[in-house]
Amino acid sequence: MTHHSDEPTIGLDDAKAHFVTLETYRQLDTSLAAHEPDTMRQLTFADLWAAATAPETHAETIAKIGSNAKQASRFAALLRSMAIYTQPAQAAAASAPMDKRIGDQFDLELKASSRHDGAYFLIIRLHKLAETTPQHLYYCHNNNYNFISLSSVHNGVSQVMVGEDNPVIDAFNDPAAEFFIK
């Protein structure tokens, strides 16, 4: 069949290119509509956000993040971005366990309980108070993320008691560890 003289025409290659676009759209649409019950869900930004804002209820997600270098890097960037205060890795490695970590925005101090019962006090001294109330101390140690819920802040100081096996103690003693407060 030959076309009517007033009918718009195009070159074959243009038609071919447009066909590919429409066919790709159809493939996408059809594939999305298909039920995929067995696919393993990937971590997305929504998961990172949930873990950052409500870590108590997302421990499993935090563990998953820690086991995936790409997601860990994304999570670190998000935490840094959301943090009210940050304390990056310490500049020089210390040979002995530290009792203080000094930062530009806050200092951390670790004191053993005077009752020698294995408990430690982690003392956080904020250099400058912000409008937002700090809620969690996050730390990244050996590419693993963890957090501690903070007690209320009085005169720029918050104090948390932890057991001697708490991983925050190892993190505290590792100059490469990073701490965030949000």
Place this chain on the structure above:
Amino acid sequence: MSDISYKLLHRMTVQDDGPSHELLDLVRTIFDNTVADGRPRHSEQARQNLLKVLAGHSYAKVIFPVCHFLSVSAQNGVALYHWFAMSQPVTARSLGQGLQSAVSTPVGRRYQTVIEASHHTQTFDVNLVHIARHSALLDLILEVIGYDQLEAFYNRLATAKNRHDVTAISNDISREMYHFLKDHMATASAEKKAKSLRDFVAARYGQDHRISVSDIDDELIVDFWIQVSLDTDSKFRLYTNCVQNWVTFRHAIRAATSNQFQQEASLDALNEQGQAALDRIDQQTAETMFDDASDDALIGSQLGKISPAELQMIKLVTATEHDQIAQLLDFGDDGPALIITILRLVTFGPVQARLIEASRQKKTQLSAMDGFVDTTAYDVAIDQIKQLHDTIQGLAEAAAFSLYLARSPAFVYAALPLADATEQKAMRDVGAIVRSRLTGPIDEQELIAQISAALLDSAADVMPRLLHRLQQARKKFRRKGLGKLPTEDVETWTAELANGIEILSRLAPPLNRLVSNNPAIITAQSNTPSLQARCIADRDLFFDHFRQIYGQTA
């Protein structure tokens, strides 16, 4: 016996490439995202736009204005995560509020949806409507390149001094997307099919032929199938697939002949185009490629919402009717011109499916094939399409009568398009009378409620013919949930009826166009050979070819 099975053919033609599971999972997650109160984060348009942008590989020209938006945001100190953790759905207004609440030195603002901003001496506008329309793409960018990398780009945008800087960052982001999508959205299968179709047209009309929609006619489609389907590696062995691809090719020609769409915009081709031009191109692209060119196909996408599997309280179309309508709507605007192809498809498509199934089970039905298609099959098929149309219309009327019995205000909206011109005027007059009796200002919703009540009270006088028709339809179409007011969840029942009526009303016209006053049918029925003679000739052609495809292994 041939080793071909329907499932194998299906996998060969549909699932051998295309979007990866990873990409599909990401897109599904983005589409399912909700804000705190459960509303979807992205509008339907934003979700559709993401698919369109991915299919057209046109993300670069969307990323460019998005980068301008992010640049304004970054330069005003808004944290990047703010845009991905909004408590409201992404709209122009919510984006504007996000910017306005965060900026220390407010940017210029007009009409609440356009932000005026500047890079030192260069000023520019950011159309927040445009950004909101592509919010799902922004989320995909985040998931693909990650918060860490996107924040690095964001920090660069914070210090961008001019359009050139923004362009460079936009191109970098586009490249990241390109690298991801080249692995996760292969188009080799679509391109291979496109080449087959293109080459066939070129062989038929010449390499330099400028093609028009009417070049792709019934005879070209069947000739192509006859030529390629004997090849066991062909993507077009199944006549149904063959037709579907040629219909898409017609849509592609229609789109290409009526637009200024720039296929696969170069990553560097965006530097001097203004926002207005980008908006215009984007709008035209979307309308031409996917909306205008296949309006009936879009209606087809609504069909799923009234499938038996989707509806809870009522039943409208049966599963069989649903599938038959879906097959016809796939033709979109091209249905009337390709009516002979439709008749061939609905007549011989099922025969091929049975042959494939028999072949899969190591049986042959070739000897019994003659009994599958009667010489009047095409006339029967036309009658079935007419019947399908009448069923659709009748179901809409029966559903409308259910709303009337329930005294639902939704009845008025449903009834208006179903009434004839005289009764439509009478209904409007009732509205005018209610308005004229108002003594003071009144809430719009209250006014609608008053008009609805007045119309329901006077329906027997105002629209007697319509009511009679609706009542008759209800008697004829006794399907689940029609007619009887449910004892619980009346809201869902009403919503399903109201939505169902709207969708059914939109389905009826394209079906009607296929068989009513269709010049192709008139010609086929009045010319020589007659429709019956054509059916016999086609039966000989298809059956002979089926024997060649499946017979050698019998």
